[in-house]
Amino acid sequence: MTTRTPPRVGHLAGRPEQAPALDVDALLDDPQRRIIVCCGSGGVGKTTTSAALALRAAERGRKVVVLTIDPARRLAQSLGIERLDNTPRPVAGVSTDGTGGGSLDAMMLDMKRTFDEVVLSQASPERAQAILNNPFYVTLSSSFSGTQEYMAMEKLGQLHQDALRTGRWDLIIVDTPPARNALDFLDAPERLSGFLDGRFIRLLLVPAKGPARMMTAGVGVVTNTMARIVGAQVLKDLQMFVQAFDTLFGGFRQRATKTYQLLQDSETAFLVVAAPEPDALREAAYFVERLDADRMPLAGLVVNRASAVPAGGLSAEEAEVAAGRLEQSGDSGLTSGLLRLHADRMRMIVRESRLRQRFTAAHPHVRTRVVPALSTDVHDIEGLRRIGGLLAGEVDVPA
Numbered sequence: 030m031t032t033r034t035p036p037r038v039g040h041l042a043g044r045p046e047q048a049p050a051l052d053v054d055a056l057l058d059d060p061q062r063r064i065i066v067c068c069g070s071g072g073v074g075k076t077t078t079s080a081a082l083a084l085r086a087a088e089r090g091r092k093v094v095v096l097t098i099d100p101a102r103r104l105a106q107s108l109g110i111e112r113l114d115n116t117p118r119p120v121a122g123v124s125t126d127g128t129g130g131g132s133l134d135a136m137m138l139d140m141k142r143t144f145d146e147v148v149l150s151q152a153s154p155e156r157a158q159a160i161l162n163n164p165f166y167v168t169l170s171s172s173f174s175g176t177q178e179y180m181a182m183e184k185l186g187q188l189h190q191d192a193l194r195t196g197r198w199d200l201i202i203v204d205t206p207p208a209r210n211a212l213d214f215l216d217a218p219e220r221l222s223g224f225l226d227g228r229f230i231r232l233l234l235v236p237a238k239g240p241a242r243m244m245t246a247g248v249g250v251v252t253n254t255m256a257r258i259v260g261a262q263v264l265k266d267l268q269m270f271v272q273a274f275d276t277l278f279g280g281f282r283q284r285a286t287k288t289y290q291l292l293q294d295s296e297t298a299f300l301v302v303a304a305p306e307p308d309a310l311r312e313a314a315y316f317v318e319r320l321d322a323d324r325m326p327l328a329g330l331v332v333n334r335a336s337a338v339p340a341g342g343l344s345a346e347e348a349e350v351a352a353g354r355l356e357q358s359g360d361s362g363l364t365s366g367l368l369r370l371h372a373d374r375m376r377m378i379v380r381e382s383r384l385r386q387r388f389t390a391a392h393p394h395v396r397t398r399v400v401p402a403l404s405t406d407v408h409d410i411e412g413l414r415r416i417g418g419l420l421a422g423e424v425d426v427p428a
């Protein structure tokens with residue numbers, strides 16, 4: 030069993046740099062909160078945190094859907110979302126008895142299918158088919174860097190509409206793509222429509238759209254040169270694609286703007302997830318500043334996979350001294366080795382808390398929760414429940 034205790038920040042407790050604790054349960058229980066977005070740089074635990082929060086919210090009575098992006102295979106298995114079909118499915122093994130109607134659905138983002146659906150919903154059937162068959166569309170929808178980020182936001186918009194329409198969910202938890210840069214998903218809609226709107230593309234559009242006499246000599250030279258370089262068929266495909274897509278620009282921009290506004294709404298909360306490492310925390314700091322600049326509501330920072338503080342309170346120095354004594358007295362065996370390992374770990378813990386202190390000094394108002402690293406990865410409902418407890422500040426029981 031786990032018990033609730035006041036928030037702890039280890040040996041930093043009481044220092045002025047201590048960050049205010051993030052109250053995850055208050056966040057999950059607030060009926061006004063309808064969207065929680067977990068963001069942060071790659072590999073820090075965004076998917077795990079999203080799934081754990083979703084499970085906890087459901088078990089506290091919310092009707093939750095969690096949108097995951099590229100979950101690890103075993104986690105997808107235990108959530109029952111191995112099949113990539115873009116549909117939220119009920120998760121088995123969730124204890125919602127007595128919660129008064131809590132439920133958990135999960136889905137995994139299918140980037141290409143989401144894009145196809147947008148095209149189908151925006152264009153006439155013939156035009157949509159022409160786009161879907163175009164080789165440039167196939168490339169763009171399956172590999173453009175930024176498409177995944179954009180489609181995650183697109184899917185969020187759709188889920189939000191479905192939630193409003195059907196009442197099936199009252200809380201949407203969104204994982205974000207494993208971007209190189211944590212900010213990518215905020216910039217993706219702009220970048221994608223910027224690309225589609227760009228000068229180069231406009232240039233290609235001229236011969237396709239305007240009457241032949243409007244085609245300036247300059248454009249003719251460019252397209253002729255392009256045709257020589259990339260081949261006439263490729264150029265034709267590209268022009269067709271751009272022309273067909275042109276009619277969708279308005280819709281795309283509008284949807285991107287709507288999602289952006291949704292992210293700024295007070296029903297949304299962002300959680301920035303970071304590892305206790307300089308790069309991840311630096312990235313988290315950028316993110317916090319960017320959210321602030323874009324007036325997007327930040328709920329707090331989760332420092333995930335922190336080194337767990339061992340019981341006993343033996344410091345690194347004490348352990349080193351003890352190990353040295355043992356070695357001097359001729360005992361160079363297991364005990365002194367273990368003491369030195371303990372010293373390494375304690376030094377790591379001190380390093381991590383210094384990094385957190387630095388973050389907090391620069392961002393004193395950001396509420397924070399430290400989640401220790403479990404001894405195994407998190408791939409089943411029980412593991413997610415345990416992470417959920419840690420996120421809420423419950424004291425964990427050693428595995």
Ligand SMILES: Nc1ncnc2c1ncn2[C@@H]1O[C@H](COP(=O)(O)OP(=O)(O)O)[C@@H](O)[C@H]1O
Nearest residue numbers: 071072073074075076077334401402403406407
């Ligand atoms: N607190 C934790 N303790 C132990 N393993 C963790 C913890 N958080 C995440 N993991 C593991 O780390 C790996 C990466 O986590 P994941 O949530 O997929 O990261 P991201 O979505 O940010 O790329 C997964 O194998 C996951 O099980």
Ligand SMILES: [Mg+2]
Nearest residue numbers: 075076098099
């Ligand atoms: Mg992930």
